[in-house]
Amino acid sequence: MEIKEIIADIKGKMESSGGLKKVYFVACGGSQAAIYPAKYLMECEAKNIGTGIFNSNEFVYATPESVDDRCICVICSLKATAETVEAVKLANARGAYTIAMTGFPDTAMAQNGKYTVVYSNGDDQVYSEANQALALKLAFEILYQFEGYAHYDAAMQAYGKLDSIVAGAKESMLPAARAFGERYKDEEIFYVMGSGPLTGTAYTMACCHLMEMQCRHAVMLHSGEYFHGPFETTDKKLPIILLMSTGKTRFLDERVLKFLKTYAENYTVIDAADTGLSQIDSSVSEYFNSAVMIPLERFFVLQMAEIRGRSMDDRRYMWKVEY
Structure with missing residues (x-):
């Protein structure tokens, strides 16, 4: 499923339970840093949706009581860091809608997430499809579908410019x-x-x-x-x-x-x-x-x-x- 379809599907399923109350971002190390801007976007722009970010193991051992079927958990690991896979399983058990972001379609992350987003990685990485870009796209989509975010079109247009911006900056710098x-x-x-x-x-x-x-x-x-x-x-x-x-x-x-x-x-x-x-x-x-x-x-x-x-x-x- 495309990101737009994932969020639409979650929104449809949440309507009977009272709607979305919180988005959690969960990962370790560089993966957590990569999805941090999506958390920043949600904090700045969401009007009625809470957000938080957790190290995977802390999420497992100090799970917020609010994690339930009115939460989306965006959980990221390139391959399948053990504690991040456990975070996906725990969020599933609590009824949350888990979106597993991972670098490959056959990882334990992909196998356990209720939804999966595979992102570009490696030496030939496409930056507009990397984890930081797609985590942002998830956040923009959540804001737009749940709260009618006013600058959604401008955000989507930006993805067509990201790769040339990075290439040009590398050359000039x-x-x-x-x-x-x-x-x-x-x-x-x-x-x-x-x-x-x-x-x-x-x-x-x-x-x-x-x-x-x-x-x-x-x-x-x-x-x-x-x-x-x-x-x-x-x-x-x-x-x-x-x-x-x-x-x-x-x-x-x-x-x-x-x-x-x-x-x-x-x-x-x-x-x-x-x-x-x-x-x-x-x-x-x-x-x-x-x-x-x-x-x-x-x-x-x-x-x-x-x-x-x-x-x-x-x-x-x-x-x-x-x-």
């Missing part, structure tokens, strides 16, 4: 990405900051691309929280990466940048405003920040990886030992 790689190839620790639609993206860069794929220490900080303790560690040497968003929370990032210009030197800014997002209608472009910026921040780390001679596929423990 290649010199900056190579300079990033040269500058930081020998650094051992990084602070990565973002806010609003790029909160999950900052997590991805810190925890997935720097820590997991390059075995570098990294701290993810929300731009709004930087001034509530962490900024005391700022000096001229500390490597800081600021992901600047467009939209409602940009002021938070601009405040950080102003401070960095005064008290720091070893920082890099990757600005969503420089990516071509302005090609998307301003009523919805904010929500596509992550769909563009996750491929781009990974592109920056990839340049560093190539200069270091360390593959993004190298791991110490993941998939190698029991954990």
Whole structure:
């Protein structure tokens, strides 16, 4: 079933039980970060639908009492992370409508979800069909079908532009990405900051691309929280990466940048405003920040990886030992 059909089917089944009350987003690691923008969209735009986001294992062990047949659970795992599969099973048992997002049609995720969305992944990933883009599409569809979201058409038109925006940004930002790689190839620790639609993206860069794929220490900080303790560690040497968003929370990032210009030197800014997002209608472009910026921040780390001679596929423990 297509995403539009999935939500229509759920809506029809929910009419007899009182309608939709909450949407939960559940995943681990990079998958959770990828679906975070959909949660942000729901929080910003939904009028009468609650939302929440959970780590898969926390969802299993500290399940919200409100999970029932008036909830949609969007649960994501590329292959079939064990705790995420358990989250699907638990949500099913509670009567929720589970939408299993996964990278392949034959995974345990696909086998257990009441509905399945297979997303593009791998080296030849189509970004307009990646997990972050399709999670957003689910959220837009929920908003439109349950609450008549006014900017639905503009959101759907954006999908035809995403791939060319990412390709163009990679081309225009290649010199900056190579300079990033040269500058930081020998650094051992990084602070990565973002806010609003790029909160999950900052997590991805810190925890997935720097820590997991390059075995570098990294701290993810929300731009709004930087001034509530962490900024005391700022000096001229500390490597800081600021992901600047467009939209409602940009002021938070601009405040950080102003401070960095005064008290720091070893920082890099990757600005969503420089990516071509302005090609998307301003009523919805904010929500596509992550769909563009996750491929781009990974592109920056990839340049560093190539200069270091360390593959993004190298791991110490993941998939190698029991954990």
